[in-house]
Amino acid sequence: MSKPVQITDVVLRDGHQSLIATRLRTEDMLPICDKLDQVGFWSLEVWGGATFDACVRFLKEDPWERLRQLRAALPNTRLQMLLRGQNLLGYRHYADDVVEAFVAKSAENGIDVFRVFDAMNDVRNVETAIKAVKKSGKHAQGTLCYTTSPVHTVEAFVEQAKAMAAMGCDSIAIKDMAGLLTPYATGELIKALKAELDLPIFLHSHSTSGLAPLCQLKAIENGVDHIDTAISAFASGTSHPATESMVAALKGTEYDTGLDLELLNEIARHFWAVRKKYHQFESEFTREDVSVQINQVPGGMMSNLANQLKEQGALNRIDEVFAEIPKVRKDLGYPPLVTPTSQIVGTQAVMNVLAGARYKTITNEVKRYLMGHYGKAPAAVDDELRRKAVGSEDVIDVRPADLLPAELDKLRTDIGELAKSEEDVLTYAMFPDLGKTFLEQRAAGTLEPEVLLPIEQAGGQAAAVGG
Amino acid sequence: MSKPVQITDVVLRDGHQSLIATRLRTEDMLPICDKLDQVGFWSLEVWGGATFDACVRFLKEDPWERLRQLRAALPNTRLQMLLRGQNLLGYRHYADDVVEAFVAKSAENGIDVFRVFDAMNDVRNVETAIKAVKKSGKHAQGTLCYTTSPVHTVEAFVEQAKAMAAMGCDSIAIKDMAGLLTPYATGELIKALKAELDLPIFLHSHSTSGLAPLCQLKAIENGVDHIDTAISAFASGTSHPATESMVAALKGTEYDTGLDLELLNEIARHFWAVRKKYHQFESEFTREDVSVQINQVPGGMMSNLANQLKEQGALNRIDEVFAEIPKVRKDLGYPPLVTPTSQIVGTQAVMNVLAGARYKTITNEVKRYLMGHYGKAPAAVDDELRRKAVGSEDVIDVRPADLLPAELDKLRTDIGELAKSEEDVLTYAMFPDLGKTFLEQRAAGTLEPEVLLPIEQAGGQAAAVGG
Ligand SMILES: [Co+2]
Numbered sequence: 024m025s026k027p028v029q030i031t032d033v034v035l036r037d038g039h040q041s042l043i044a045t046r047l048r049t050e051d052m053l054p055i056c057d058k059l060d061q062v063g064f065w066s067l068e069v070w071g072g073a074t075f076d077a078c079v080r081f082l083k084e085d086p087w088e089r090l091r092q093l094r095a096a097l098p099n100t101r102l103q104m105l106l107r108g109q110n111l112l113g114y115r116h117y118a119d120d121v122v123e124a125f126v127a128k129s130a131e132n133g134i135d136v137f138r139v140f141d142a143m144n145d146v147r148n149v150e151t152a153i154k155a156v157k158k159s160g161k162h163a164q165g166t167l168c169y170t171t172s173p174v175h176t177v178e179a180f181v182e183q184a185k186a187m188a189a190m191g192c193d194s195i196a197i198k199d200m201a202g203l204l205t206p207y208a209t210g211e212l213i214k215a216l217k218a219e220l221d222l223p224i225f226l227h228s229h230s231t232s233g234l235a236p237l238c239q240l241k242a243i244e245n246g247v248d249h250i251d252t253a254i255s256a257f258a259s260g261t262s263h264p265a266t267e268s269m270v271a272a273l274k275g276t277e278y279d280t281g282l283d284l285e286l287l288n289e290i291a292r293h294f295w296a297v298r299k300k301y302h303q304f305e306s307e308f309t310r311e312d313v314s315v316q317i318n319q320v321p322g323g324m325m326s327n328l329a330n331q332l333k334e335q336g337a338l339n340r341i342d343e344v345f346a347e348i349p350k351v352r353k354d355l356g357y358p359p360l361v362t363p364t365s366q367i368v369g370t371q372a373v374m375n376v377l378a379g380a381r382y383k384t385i386t387n388e389v390k391r392y393l394m395g396h397y398g399k400a401p402a403a404v405d406d407e408l409r410r411k412a413v414g415s416e417d418v419i420d421v422r423p424a425d426l427l428p429a430e431l432d433k434l435r436t437d438i439g440e441l442a443k444s445e446e447d448v449l450t451y452a453m454f455p456d457l458g459k460t461f462l463e464q465r466a467a468g469t470l471e472p473e474v475l476l477p478i479e480q481a482g483g484q485a486a487a488v489g490g
Numbered sequence: 491m492s493k494p495v496q497i498t499d500v501v502l503r504d505g506h507q508s509l510i511a512t513r514l515r516t517e518d519m520l521p522i523c524d525k526l527d528q529v530g531f532w533s534l535e536v537w538g539g540a541t542f543d544a545c546v547r548f549l550k551e552d553p554w555e556r557l558r559q560l561r562a563a564l565p566n567t568r569l570q571m572l573l574r575g576q577n578l579l580g581y582r583h584y585a586d587d588v589v590e591a592f593v594a595k596s597a598e599n600g601i602d603v604f605r606v607f608d609a610m611n612d613v614r615n616v617e618t619a620i621k622a623v624k625k626s627g628k629h630a631q632g633t634l635c636y637t638t639s640p641v642h643t644v645e646a647f648v649e650q651a652k653a654m655a656a657m658g659c660d661s662i663a664i665k666d667m668a669g670l671l672t673p674y675a676t677g678e679l680i681k682a683l684k685a686e687l688d689l690p691i692f693l694h695s696h697s698t699s700g701l702a703p704l705c706q707l708k709a710i711e712n713g714v715d716h717i718d719t720a721i722s723a724f725a726s727g728t729s730h731p732a733t734e735s736m737v738a739a740l741k742g743t744e745y746d747t748g749l750d751l752e753l754l755n756e757i758a759r760h761f762w763a764v765r766k767k768y769h770q771f772e773s774e775f776t777r778e779d780v781s782v783q784i785n786q787v788p789g790g791m792m793s794n795l796a797n798q799l800k801e802q803g804a805l806n807r808i809d810e811v812f813a814e815i816p817k818v819r820k821d822l823g824y825p826p827l828v829t830p831t832s833q834i835v836g837t838q839a840v841m842n843v844l845a846g847a848r849y850k851t852i853t854n855e856v857k858r859y860l861m862g863h864y865g866k867a868p869a870a871v872d873d874e875l876r877r878k879a880v881g882s883e884d885v886i887d888v889r890p891a892d893l894l895p896a897e898l899d900k901l902r903t904d905i906g907e908l909a910k911s912e913e914d915v916l917t918y919a920m921f922p923d924l925g926k927t928f929l930e931q932r933a934a935g936t937l938e939p940e941v942l943l944p945i946e947q948a949g950g951q952a953a954a955v956g957g
């Protein structure tokens with residue numbers, strides 16, 4: 024029985040986000056869109072928080088204009104984005120009217136598929152977005168942020184998926200942002216999801232520890248419908264399995280994707296050439312590293328902590344911090360470690376170590392977390408810690424956004440004449456400072472992308488055959 | 491049922507051969523040997539034709555001395571070498587007395603496991619070496635050079651493996667030098683070999699097209715006993731799957747290798763640091779590239795041909811050459827493409843294209859090949875071509891070395907006083923010019939390793955978490 028696996032290529036979003044600090048410019052995307060559009064990908068992931076941020080902050084491109092250009096250049100392929108639930112593309116919970124407006128405008132400008140996640144896996148935080156996607160007539164994908172803990176069982180993930188299915192999701196994605204999945208655990212999870220749900224399942228797993236291709240193979244054998252890959256030039260390490268490899272691996276089997284390897288190879292050559300232009304953003308931290316399989320600390324979090332400790336002249340205490348992280352995470356009820364929870368846990372762990380006593384100082388974010396302002400933790404938080412942090416203030420157990428009054432009108436008024444469109448208002452809503460600066464510079468005609476360092480020409484060597 | 495997979499780490503031989511032109515020096519191996527020896531690898535591959543060549547040619551190290559130093563530094567781990575059958579570590583067929591002496595001396599200096607292959611898969615060319623290994627009381631491993639063609643069926647490989655088993659081999663290796671294997675084809679091949687043979691099976695597959703980790707997983711599920719991996723710092727691309735990844739992938743399963751990920755991670759950090767020292771040998775041609783899955787031309791062969799054509803100002807004809815290669819290979823009875831057959835086929839294909847008529851000029855190597863001097867081709871060669879190339883000269887159908895008289899005494903006499911040991915005579919036997927120069931420089935006290943370019947310090951960047 025033939026059961027072709029469907030491919031989402033993430034080179035235009037997660038590929039360059041994972042490997043060159045999200046710096047790929049629209050001018051390096053458009054020339055290859057014609058070929059990308061011919062491949063027959065189920066979708067191309069093209070938009071998300073980091074790409075939006077990098078456009079406004081570094082590239083001085085209007086992210087909405089990028090989306091419209093990609094839409095025009097890719098008429099035959101679904102365009103996909105990653106949305107942080109009630110956080111949208113920003114770093115706080117927005118009122119529902121902003122969520123609804125943002126989704127509507129994203130759909131209108133070209134997004135077909137919305138992958139919606141919440142860092143806590145609190146499904147209440149994705150519900151408004153998912154309903155808005157359905158209202159726009161687009162594909163709503165509910166997301167399981169994968170992590171490991173005593174409460175993150177296969178059954179718990181199945182329950183979460185069912186809750187999102189009940190909200191009207193068209194599909195479910197597993198988002199393994201840290202590369203924690205192992206091949207046989209993946210197989211089990213997919214098997215259970217396929218048995219209990221009647222929805223297509225997508226697998227998004229980072230190759231951080233080199234396991235993602237293996238996880239995908241076991242997922243496929245257990246019935247996964249879709250996998251996320253990146254064209255080889257922006258694949259592997261902290262990015263994703265290479266598109267060509269997975270296509271070649273499945274060729275001639277019942278899972279054959281049917282995609283053309285020669286066409287993919289041409290696309291890879293474009294992106295290999297393009298990648299050289301961004302050499303200043305290459306980093307050793309993006310290479311394959313098994314550490315996350317040893318201590319469950321995501322690679323990006325490890326390098327951020329190392330930088331933080333270095334600045335404080337305390338790099339020698341990094342092992343203590345790594346040992347403290349699982350403890351803080353347990354105290355907070357085992358949140359998945361992804362933006363913003365990775366920062367919340369990491370910063371508190373550093374403080375616990377450097378202060379010489381645990382929770383001598385408690386960050387504002389930990390306090391807000393313990394008050395319920397990020398949503399419901401996966402497991403019970405430590406009661407004593409909560410009392411200490413929160414004191415007599417209120418702990419909420421409603422959806423955080425239930426406490427937020429409508430705010431779109433105020434945002435519209437605040438940005439005023441600088442906004443030439445509803446999209447501009449939303450840019451400002453996502454990034455109040457950066458967004459405003461961007462709109463001001465645009466008005467003044469002073470938008471200037473950051474400068475790229477010149478490419479040095481490096482010569483290749485011939486290799487021997489065999490051995 | 492627990493069935494732990496055994497690991498051979500190839501970092502000290504194939505890892506650096508595949509990625510930095512075989513330049514790793516003994517001084518960068520010894521400091522990490524203590525840790526390598528603690529891991530519990532089934533074996534470490536440490537020696538072969540290219541490492542021997544690079545020692546004598548570039549590093550001005552005595553390869554025998556390297557072997558003795560590694561032996562002393564790795565008292566608890568089997569040391570493994572790759573041997574080109576009757577070619578030993580050189581580029582011609584040697585008389586049996588040289589083969590016997592070389593194997594005996596390699597065993598005496600520290601080799602425990604001999605992986606013996608023949609580029610044609612002609613088992614007559616491995617028999618003397620295998621018998622010599624058994625005579626030394628060491629582990630003899632017979633090798634299947636993997637390739638694809640109408641005659642390279644699973645059944646044919648099983649037959650070859652049985653023939654080598656009958657010679658007394660202790661195990662069988664599949665050597666996929668080009669990265670041609672696909673996961674499900676690997677599974678089938680392993681299944682058949684395990685069903686028909688009562689010997690341990692080893693899988694050596696290059697990650698050239700990114701499929702090797704997937705091939706290993708399917709091999710393991712079908713009963714393979716041993717896999718070859720390289721510590722991550724010298725893994726992936728034209729090298730092998732990363733040791734840590736495969737160990738992590740199998741952890742907690744019935745195939746658990748039992749190896750310690752933290753210890754492996756420490757070893758990886760050593761080699762990442764060491765690799766910087768050799769940055770001048772890094773090459774774009776070693777990266778993952780799916781081309782071999784499209785046109786069956788090994789990566790190293792493609793880059794060699796590109797260089798060859800460039801020198802002749804004919805790089806624009808490379809696609810014609812790629813199209814000609816399978817035709818020449820068919821005419822020659824489908825030899826696997828590995829040193830020296832890759833050069834024989836490649837050079838003739840270039841001539842066929844540039845001369846404007848096929849076989850207008852025939853190389854001496856093709857002529858010798860067609861006369862039977864490399865052994866028996868896997869399939870019948872083209873009769874007309876053979877007549878044209880060979881003319882009235884004799885075609886042999888015996889084992890090529892049957893025609894070679896004993897030659898060790900002559901070699902010993904030729905090199906004379908320059909050889910201070912039987913090992914020196916064998917160095918000279920392997921590389922008549924280079925070996926002699928090496929011995930002369932040693933006598934004159936003028937051995938000087940090639941100069942390494944200074945390391946530039948490149949700064950890493952912090953990465954974001956998730957997305
Ligand atoms: Co090899």
Ligand SMILES: [Co+2]
Pocket residue numbers: 037200227229956957
């Ligand atoms: Co991602």
